Amino acid sequence: MDAAYQAKYLSMARLLWQASEGNPCRIPSDYAEYLNHTYADGSISLVSLLPKFDYSEELEPEEIEEAIEILGKVNPGDWPDIEDILEVSLDEILACYEEDASYDFVEDNISVGYQVEKSLEQAISSVFGGKVSKIRNQKGHEPNVVNNFLQQEDGTFMGTFEYESNQFLFELYPDEQGWVLTYRMSPKSLDSLPPLHEESTGSKGRHIRHRGWK
Numbered sequence: 001m002d003a004a005y006q007a008k009y010l011s012m013a014r015l016l017w018q019a020s021e022g023n024p025c026r027i028p029s030d031y032a033e034y035l036n037h038t039y040a041d042g043s044i045s046l047v048s049l050l051p052k053f054d055y056s057e058e059l060e061p062e063e064i065e066e067a068i069e070i071l072g073k074v075n076p077g078d079w080p081d082i083e084d085i086l087e088v089s090l091d092e093i094l095a096c097y098e099e100d101a102s103y104d105f106v107e108d109n110i111s112v113g114y115q116v117e118k119s120l121e122q123a124i125s126s127v128f129g130g131k132v133s134k135i136r137n138q139k140g141h142e143p144n145v146v147n148n149f150l151q152q153e154d155g156t157f158m159g160t161f162e163y164e165s166n167q168f169l170f171e172l173y174p175d176e177q178g179w180v181l182t183y184r185m186s187p188k189s190l191d192s193l194p195p196l197h198e199e200s201t202g203s204k205g206r207h208i209r210h211r212g213w214k
Helices: 002-020 030-034 047-052 060-073 090-101 112-128 187-191
Strands: 131-137 157-163 164-175 176-187
Touching: 002 030, 002 047, 002 060, 030 047, 047 060, 060 090, 112 131, 112 157, 112 164, 112 176, 164 187
Parallel strands: none
Antiparallel strands: 131 157, 157 164, 164 176
């Protein structure tokens, strides 16, 4: 149930936000209540508070979505009862997140997100056969606490990487023998490639491995 909720809540919230035309008080409360959710670990979602958002015209669309992602899973102990919340300031939520994101979790002052990115770069490069870079989620965000450092509930790391200006989608997941990596070139990068010649040139170009993808 948790995975199903996380897969759908953002698109549902985005649809309601767009329908409100930037005036969240227009969102019917009974529609927003469908976004209520309690996780198995006791965390809760506050996305149903959409009609109570204190909207700032200075916020970019991606900042609004980032605030919604933050509210998608919170510790209920950090918030009053949902019925007692009269207004939600997106500016304050983002400011609090930025403060938390800048906190150094390890003694050598390297953030957790940076560590995760470098570890994934090394793991993928060792299988891919070339040095990859820019580990991101599919929205282009770096690994951070909001996207759970690119890790899904089943332990799978999922996102994108770049190699020679081309973008690839990847999944890195555990099985009985260890970790398995699958990857493929993103549709956008495939579309930007020059067309292949119809006749065979006899050359043996570099073959990109597509492991586990159909």
